[in-house]
Amino acid sequence: RKHFDIHDQYERVFAYVDHHPELAPWRPYLHRKMGEHCLDILAKRDRLPPSDRAEFFRRTAAMFRRHTPAGARIDGEVAVLTGPYAAYLARRQAERAGRELGRRGLQVRRAAAGRAKRGVFAMAARRPLDPHLVLYAASSHRGVLGDPAAVYYKAREIAPQLRGVWVVRDATDSRLVPDDVEHVLLGSPAYHRLAARARFFVNDVNWPGTLVKRPGSVHVQTHQGTPLTYLGADLLGKPGARLGLDVPQMLRRADRWDHSLVANRHSELVWERAYPCHFASARTGSPRNDVLVRAALDGPGSGAGAAFRARHGIPADHRVVLYAPTRRDYRRGGHADRLDLARFAADLGEGHTLVVRLHPCLLTGPARGLGLAELHRRGVVVDATDEPHAEEVMLAADVLVTDYSALMADYANLDRPIVVHADDWAAYTASRGAYVDITAVAPGHVSRSYDELAALFASGSWRDAESARLRARFRSRFCEFDDGRAAERVVRTLLLGRSMPAPDAVRVPGPATGHDLLAST
Incomplete structure (x- = not known):
């Protein structure tokens, strides 16, 4: 009977309002909210035992009548509190019958629509x-x-x-x-x-x-x-x-x-x-990736990359750092804040713009409300999650920071620096699984903490000779058939049935270190 306490709690709230005349305008709202709250408890079968439901209704109705403001309009759901419990039960049964009728009607309409669509397909x-x-x-x-x-x-x-x-x-x-x-x-x-x-x-x-x-x-x-x-x-x-x-x-x-x-x-x-x-x-x-391959010899300030920068007000002389994390299957909603974005943007310093692109599945989720939207509004970062064409975002970037996103294999076609931030690799692989040890075949330096990530950028190591060597190794394995003519090859060979030279074969090296999960399973 713990839910009966709700009446005493509301009595104390009404008493508080009575002792503070300046709160009188809130009484009609409080009165209606009290009725809706109690009816919500009554409607949920797991809140009250059947033997107590009538008593709970009568107490709620008595409190509702006792605190009704003068001239208040009683309508909608709470109007049942002005009548007996039997009238409440009758209304609930009518609502259930209406919902069932609507559900069955929807099933009938869907079945009819399905038959009609199959008929259209069959005729065509x-x-x-x-x-x-x-x-x-x-x-x-x-x-x-x-x-x-x-x-x-x-x-x-x-x-x-x-x-x-x-x-x-x-x-x-x-x-x-x-x-x-x-x-x-x-x-x-x-x-x-x-x-x-x-x-x-x-x-x-x-x-x-x-x-x-x-x-x-x-x-x-x-x-x-x-x-x-x-x-x-x-x-x-x-x-x-x-x-x-x-x-x-x-x-x-x-x-x-x-x-x-x-x-x-x-x-x-x-x-x-x-x-x-x-x-x-x-x-x-x-x-x-054709557009990326063709742009590999051009700078990020041309073409679609320049258009993206202009659209978001990024100065032409700024170095653009693209942060593109993937979703996390071990977190409800798929999002995990792995970086303090404001701190990272500040540590990058003058002449840098931090662009953030979340995984497409987080486009309409709560992740963007956890500070990213506000940082974008304040101009601390550029939120590119809404951008429909990832290629434009990549073309505008001078360096990619990611974790385990497949975007790294696309971006590698540009032959620009990549940093892998793998601070939760063990948890990620335990929940999702991976075909390769990304930390072993990474297209650049790997950081396992924020301090390591910040040090890579502060020291300039993110674009040193070792990062270029790691990127070349990665490109030879994961950009093997990307030659800038993939779309043409699909159209000519698969849609038109004609011949076209295949991409130049490239030797695929195994990972230099680590455990290749694809080869071992």
Whole structure:
């Protein structure tokens, strides 16, 4: 009966208000809030035993009537406190019946909509596949992004006979699609008609499980970078990392792939292990990295990098330090503050700008409210998490600081310094798992504490000869097939069925030190 104490607590609050006339304007709000609070307790079955519920209601109703302000309007949920307990029970039963009726009605409507959509698909599927129709999607249908976007724009350039249509999630994402890009909403009748006739499907994640793959259609899976940590079937042994993921369903969807794009032989081994399905690996390189490869000989002040700097007011002569941490599976919400960003920005000193880009899955989470948004508002750092195109952010950066993010393999194409901040490597690998010991094959110096990280920048070691040697070793292994023509190679060989020279083969060295988890499992 501990919840009965709520009445005494509210009596003390009302007594306090009575002794402080200046608080009188708050009485109507307090009165309504008291009624809503007590009704909330009563509505939750685990709060009160059934034998005490009627008494709790009567006490609440008596207190509610006793403290009703003069002229107060009693409406809405709290109006039941002006009547008997039997009326309250009748209202609750009516609400439950209404919710059940609504739930069943929703099921009926969804079933009918599903039948209608299947009917649209079935009617369109009576017609032959359109050999020139390509459906594109990226980042769970969020827009024209990543590798699929690079393939799409290259196809527009060299294969204008191909009709490219993007599938986006909803009207909000639709507004972000450029005006000259044809697109449809996921699940719409137009989507089902196109999905029934498209010859090619290009995506960096999986298409919905409801999509039926017609004989003759070709699915090209671009992925989202080089896999350094566990994915797919390897997550079955990592319950924390696969929370909310249906791995068997992922594998069923992956069984629709025909081609899996890889930027290196490491990725080829990982994708074939993590997704043991019926696809062929295509050594094309990563299409979204073409722009990075081409910019490798240019400075960060040109092209898209200059546009990013100008957009965020970064002086042209500033050294841009990009901090891009990955998510943490051992933390609720996926975010962990591994650095004091204000301190790091201050320690970098004049002439430096700290740019922060969180993992895309944290875009709408609470992580950005834990100080990052305020630091951005004050001009201490630049928050680039909202930037849709990671390539522009990387092009603007002079040096990358990351932990275990696959972004390091993309950024390495620029041949600019990289620092790996691995202060929680043991905890991270225990919760997520990794195919390689990133601290052993790192593309630059490794720091294991903030003091070590600050010392690397204070001393200039972050760009010394040893960091260049480590980066060259990393590039030879993880940038193997990235030659700046990946998107063209995908279009010519996979969409048009023509031949094109493969990327120059590069010897893949094993890690100089440490334990290669991929080779040992």
